[in-house]
Amino acid sequence: MSEINILMATYNGEKYISEQIDSIINQTYNNWELLIRDDNSTDKTKNIIKNYAKRDERIRVLEDDLGNVGVAKNFEILLKQSNLDYIMFSDQDDVWMKNKIEILFERIKKCEAKYSDEIPLLVHSDSYITDEHLYVVEDNFIGEKGMNKGLNNIIFSPLVQGSSMMINSNLKRYILPFPKNINIHDHYISIVNEIVGKRLYINKPLMYYRQHSSNEIGVNKNYLNKLKKVLKSDFELTTKKTRKMMDFIYNNFHEKLTNKQKKIIKAFFLITNSNYRFKKAYYILKYKFKTKDGILALIIKVLLKNK
Structure with missing residues (x-):
């Protein structure tokens, strides 16, 4: 069976x-x-x-x-x-x-x-x-x-x-x-x-x-190449769709969230909605957000890119 x-x-x-x-x-x-x-x-x-x-x-x-x-x-x-x-x-x-x-x-x-x-x-x-x-x-x-x-x-x-x-x-x-x-x-x-x-x-x-032409995400062992890719990307996780997804999660699972998790999600909204780049960096460091390539890649991304 x-x-x-x-x-x-x-x-x-x-x-x-x-x-x-x-x-x-x-x-x-x-x-x-x-x-x-x-x-x-x-x-x-x-x-x-x-x-x-x-x-x-x-x-x-x-x-x-x-x-x-x-x-x-x-x-x-x-x-x-x-x-x-x-x-x-x-x-x-x-x-x-x-x-x-x-x-x-x-x-x-x-x-x-x-x-x-x-x-x-x-x-x-x-x-x-x-x-x-x-x-x-x-x-x-x-x-x-x-x-x-x-x-x-x-x-x-x-x-x-x-x-x-x-x-x-x-x-x-x-x-x-x-x-x-x-x-x-x-x-x-x-x-x-x-x-x-x-x-x-x-x-x-x-x-x-x-990895092939239809699904290629790009894989580089060299950190500099990885960083270049992060900066070149559209930063999918700051799009409106992703913020809506996190809003859905926050509202639908609010009673399940710990106080720490609530603060982390609110910080995510501040980072992805704010026009102040150094404010974004502050919350990244405070809550230790990171991408797969580390905290530094995320901070550089928000400092050099628009919202």
Whole structure:
């Protein structure tokens, strides 16, 4: 009997999707169900996933007439259709290591034994960064930073990759429905979990995170190159959509928030709404906000960029 729902949102993924589905099929842990929803692809993705569904009864393709809804909404639709106790999220172009599900499932069960089987839980791992041919270009995506807990460590920098996480159904009850028009579903999920649940990070790569022209985020070992990328970016987390997401979280989970968490979220609003750059830097330092590339990168960003 299946215990884990794996949710895969697809769109024009014909080039790599077979490798990812094969890596799921070849897992050492087999009691899963893969739910796939295609977001109105114009290539051969639909045919590929339907063929897999015909060959493996654990794979199910969701059909609807909603058309193209975007990645976050696609995952929300899939999440609403999930009916098992544990849930994973899959990108269409990565490759999972054979024991990924087994390790995550073992850890989340240990967390339930330690805390409670009623508490919301999120377990996640690191990943190898690869080029489009799966050649490893960096040994980790998060590294030891994944150990950092607290809203100040994740609001400005998503430390939890959606494709690296496993959550339980207790967390699902809190994260649905998603806020309207969010761009990054895994960031939203990880922030809510930081408020209502427990998070365990496995500091080892359990998947190959493929970088290519369609999803490239850019990975540089050189700090100066990383800093240049931070400054060049649009700083997604200061957009109106993200502030609306945080406003949604603050209002909907207000009773769950500790006083410290309330202060951190209010400081986030001050940083992202203020026109005074040094005031932004002050609150970053006071509450120790950071991006994945550190506090300095965040401070330089707000000092050199407009709101």
